[in-house]
Amino acid sequence: DAGITQSPRHKVTETGTPVTLRCHQTENHRYMYWYRQDPGHGLRLIHYSYGVKDTDKGEVSDGYSVSRSKTEDFLLTLESATSSQTSVYFCAISTTGVYGYTFGSGTRLTVV
C-alpha cells in the first residue's frame, strides 16, 4: 500500500452530530489534502495542509474544519453534519503538486 490510511471507511451519522474523519500517512509528505467526490462534480478540494499547523481552505470549505498537529495525521471535522455532506471523502498526500497526489481509499459518509 502507498502508506496512506483513512478511517473509518464507512460511517452513517445523524444530522446535527459532529463527525471526524482521519487521514494517516507514513510517507512523511509535507502536503495533505481533503477532497469530496460527488456524482457530476468530480473531486472538489475541501481543505489542505502544507505543514504541521499550517492549513488553508479549498473551494468547498464551508461546514468543515481541519487540524494537523503531527506530520502524519490530518483530521477533517464536520462540526454539525448535514445531509448535503453525504459524500465520499478522499485524503491525498504529496511532496509537491508537480509530482501528483497519492490518494487514500476513501471514507463513505452518509448523513441521515
Added chain:
Amino acid sequence: GQQLNQSPQSMFIQEGEDVSMNCTSSSIFNTWLWYKQDPGEGPVLLIALYKAGELTSNGRLTAQFGITRKDSFLNISASIPSDVGIYFCAGQPETSGSRLTFGEGTQLTVNP
C-alpha cells in the same frame, strides 16, 4: 476558481476498441496528470506530463500535454475489461502552488 472541462462524461465501448478522452481549460497549466479510479478505491496516477507538447506512454495508454498548455488528451488502445473505471484529468494551474484542479471524470465501460 480554475475549471477543467473533461469529455466525454461516459463511454460504452467493446473490448478491443480504442478510447480517447480530453480535458480543456481557459487557464494555463504547468502540469497535467491522468488518474484512474476503480470502484471503491481512490484515484491512482497513470501518467504525468510536465512540458507543453510532451507525449508520454504507459503501456496501452498515451497522453499528451497540449501545445497551448490549456488542454490534454488520454488515449487507451485495444481496451480490455479491466480498463473499466473513472478516468480523471488533473492540472496544476500556473498560480495555484501545489494544488491540483480535477476534471469531472469520464466513466468508461468496456463490454467483453
